[in-house]
Amino acid sequence: MPPRRVIGIDAGGTKLLGGVVDEALVVHHRVHRTWRGEERQETLDIFVEAVEEVRSAAPDVEAVGFGIPALVEWETGVSRWSNHLPLDGVPFRDLMSERLGLPVVVDNDGNASMLAEARAGAARDARHAVLITLGTGIGSGVLIDGNVYRGALGFAPELGHVVLSLDGPECPGACPGVGCFEGEVSGRAIGELGHALAAERPESTLGRRLAEGLELSGGVVTELAHGGDPAARQAVAEVGRRLGFGLVGVANTFNPELIVLGGGAMRAGELLLAPAREVVSAHALPPMRDSVRIVPAEFGDEAGMLGAALLALGVGVA
Amino acid sequence: MPPRRVIGIDAGGTKLLGGVVDEALVVHHRVHRTWRGEERQETLDIFVEAVEEVRSAAPDVEAVGFGIPALVEWETGVSRWSNHLPLDGVPFRDLMSERLGLPVVVDNDGNASMLAEARAGAARDARHAVLITLGTGIGSGVLIDGNVYRGALGFAPELGHVVLSLDGPECPGACPGVGCFEGEVSGRAIGELGHALAAERPESTLGRRLAEGLELSGGVVTELAHGGDPAARQAVAEVGRRLGFGLVGVANTFNPELIVLGGGAMRAGELLLAPAREVVSAHALPPMRDSVRIVPAEFGDEAGMLGAALLALGVGVA
Numbered sequence A, B: 001m002p003p004r005r006v007i008g009i010d011a012g013g014t015k016l017l018g019g020v021v022d023e024a025l026v027v028h029h030r031v032h033r034t035w036r037g038e039e040r041q042e043t044l045d046i047f048v049e050a051v052e053e054v055r056s057a058a059p060d061v062e063a064v065g066f067g068i069p070a071l072v073e074w075e076t077g078v079s080r081w082s083n084h085l086p087l088d089g090v091p092f093r094d095l096m097s098e099r100l101g102l103p104v105v106v107d108n109d110g111n112a113s114m115l116a117e118a119r120a121g122a123a124r125d126a127r128h129a130v131l132i133t134l135g136t137g138i139g140s141g142v143l144i145d146g147n148v149y150r151g152a153l154g155f156a157p158e159l160g161h162v163v164l165s166l167d168g169p170e171c172p173g174a175c176p177g178v179g180c181f182e183g184e185v186s187g188r189a190i191g192e193l194g195h196a197l198a199a200e201r202p203e204s205t206l207g208r209r210l211a212e213g214l215e216l217s218g219g220v221v222t223e224l225a226h227g228g229d230p231a232a233r234q235a236v237a238e239v240g241r242r243l244g245f246g247l248v249g250v251a252n253t254f255n256p257e258l259i260v261l262g263g264g265a266m267r268a269g270e271l272l273l274a275p276a277r278e279v280v281s282a283h284a285l286p287p288m289r290d291s292v293r294i295v296p297a298e299f300g301d302e303a304g305m306l307g308a309a310l311l312a313l314g315v316g317v318a
Helices: A040-057 A092-100 A109-120 A187-200 A205-211 A218-226 A230-254 A264-268 A270-283 A300-312 B040-057 B092-100 B109-120 B187-200 B205-211 B218-226 B230-254 B264-268 B270-283 B286-291 B300-312
Strands: A005-011 A015-022 A027-034 A064-068 A071-073 A078-081 A104-108 A129-134 A138-144 A258-262 A293-296 B005-011 B015-022 B027-034 B064-068 B071-073 B078-081 B104-108 B129-134 B138-144 B258-262 B293-296
Touching: A005 A040, A005 A109, A005 A300, A015 A040, A015 A300, A027 A040, A027 A300, A040 A092, A064 A092, A064 A109, A064 A300, A071 A104, A071 B286, A078 A092, A078 B286, A092 A104, A104 A109, A104 A300, A109 A129, A109 A138, A109 A258, A109 A300, A129 A230, A129 A264, A187 A205, A187 A218, A187 A230, A187 A264, A205 A218, A205 A230, A218 A230, A218 A264, A218 A270, A230 A258, A230 A264, A230 A270, A264 A270, A270 A293, B005 B040, B005 B109, B005 B300, B015 B040, B015 B300, B027 B040, B027 B300, B040 B092, B064 B092, B064 B109, B064 B300, B071 B104, B078 B092, B092 B104, B104 B109, B104 B300, B109 B129, B109 B138, B109 B258, B109 B300, B129 B230, B129 B264, B187 B205, B187 B218, B187 B230, B187 B264, B205 B218, B205 B230, B218 B230, B218 B264, B218 B270, B230 B258, B230 B264, B230 B270, B230 B286, B264 B270, B270 B293
Parallel strands: A005 A064, A064 A104, A129 A258, A258 A293, B005 B064, B064 B104, B129 B258, B258 B293
Antiparallel strands: A005 A015, A015 A027, A071 A078, A129 A138, B005 B015, B015 B027, B071 B078, B129 B138
């Protein structure tokens, strides 16, 4: 008997990644799309096109799982709110199932990533873990006693929108919060801080790149930090320090065995992680600090797709 | 057959409350003690004396449950860390069981309170809830799918030691954190803020009381606020506002049906709660905001004792 196959789709705020995935989590065909500010109907059409593209290569797929950057009501599969895609109030599961003629499962993208890391990745031996993905914004998932935690209605956890800075700035993630973790710590924060430091230190490589008109994204600042530029390193280290204070809250809240960090900002590696670990060591409650490990995610950009596929395979849906 | 009876003991940072409790949660005999900075051995002796005092009135008790202000390792019953009592590294369960000759269960006091409110109090109809007790410091408990959440080793949750204020002051709770929720929001914070406002506004009742040499505790400031003094009301409202930002984080993290607020600072009632609710309405993610209720605890000072008794009765220990 051939292995069961499904389609997993992970939609972030800027792009979509999908594939045909089998029970062993081997990916057979991949599809990519980039969001370009489409309206609701076009956005949904792109989801359908992406699925149909991979499905044409694997007509035997049983179901489709979606991880989407939205607060998804678990029982109904309705996307209640999204600050990234125009999906507020969309009955995503039923609508997709009707258009595709296949069973559909939909969850928040952070939850999907947590599921993949828990079943086969960095958290595979853990019962209690927290995943944080540091991309343009912050995604998150929580594993409690081996199950992905979704809260009363499916909207949990949104750790990127915990208040880290009382009276801080408005959340850049278009959420109604102020001083959100996501505003202080993310790929975007690395870019913003790099920009500020470039202006202060025009002699640094970072400063010269700014003078040359280069857009100082989080990725560019991280690259310059890896290249040794002190100003860029300072920007990454400061975001790592703030990350550490966010992780103090996470460790003290959940007493997890493991905090798994993923997302594009993790390209900064130890330049980001070392200051974060230092803050946790210095400021978390000793029993939490002494029992938590802070580790990189294993599946990188594919965690959400693999988790969505697991959901479609019936794993982690109970 | 007479109802089964146990002893429940709740130890906070300043006092101990205990009683004989039956299966219907009726309390038959009460005992009180106040901590006066005793050393470890004396502290443990006071626990034993308190139990023996109520036990003399009810020799038929089956077991003793303790809620203590400490991070308790659940499997072993060892108190690993406490900022309130000298109980670091004390094998509390085994030691008490040996001295008392009775089965003993021990848990964090916030967890015990959550258990009582979940089984018979404000959260009795909820599957997902968070309890926060605003006393001298902050205690907390989390209910997940009907069970009290303890984390990997039993140390969760310590919501009072989530970072609410990046680069804020050192935690007044003798924890290694900075900018902790507990420092910004608690009975102590009401007193401190009242003190600062009294100095700024010497014409207010608060100001005159300070000039008369009265110690402006959280309780005194709250009383003056109830009496209508604008400066005292301002102090309570500001702590309510900060509380609201902490609750934004709680709501966004857990998507609970219910946030239950208890502890002495709740004597401020709506003077504290109304500004907190306003902040949650304005700044929590809409799906969380629209589904969470913020309500007062029902058991007041007795929640910890009742929860400890429930543990002794075998409820909530699985």
